[in-house]
Amino acid sequence: MSNLRxxxxxxxxxxxxxxxxxxxxxxxxxxxxxxxxxxxxxxxxALDESMEKAKEQTGRAMEKAGExxxxxxxxxxxxxxxxxx
Numbered sequence: 001m002s003n004l005r006x007x008x009x010x011x012x013x014x015x016x017x018x019x020x021x022x023x024x025x026x027x028x029x030x031x032x033x034x035x036x037x038x039x040x041x042x043x044x045x046a047l048d049e050s051m052e053k054a055k056e057q058t059g060r061a062m063e064k065a066g067e068x069x070x071x072x073x074x075x076x077x078x079x080x081x082x083x084x085x
Contacts, residue, residue: 037045
């Protein structure tokens with residue numbers, strides 16, 4: 001005798017309900033608005049713009065840090081030359 005039980009209809013209907021819910025969510029995410037872009041496309045564009053802005057700001061900060069390091073190095077060299085005299 002086997003201890004296997006037939007799948008209950010409640011579990012099957014729950015799985016079907018979850019599948020239908022996820023499908024509706026996925027299709028809803030792809031729907032387009034009046035500008036022709038879906039919500040995921042808009043989110044992607046916003047993320048791209050944010051990343052580009054962060055990249056620009058980081059680049060400027062790195063340039064400033066590089067300039068400060070260069071100036072500090074020059075001052076240290078001048079100070080070392082003055083002490084050698």
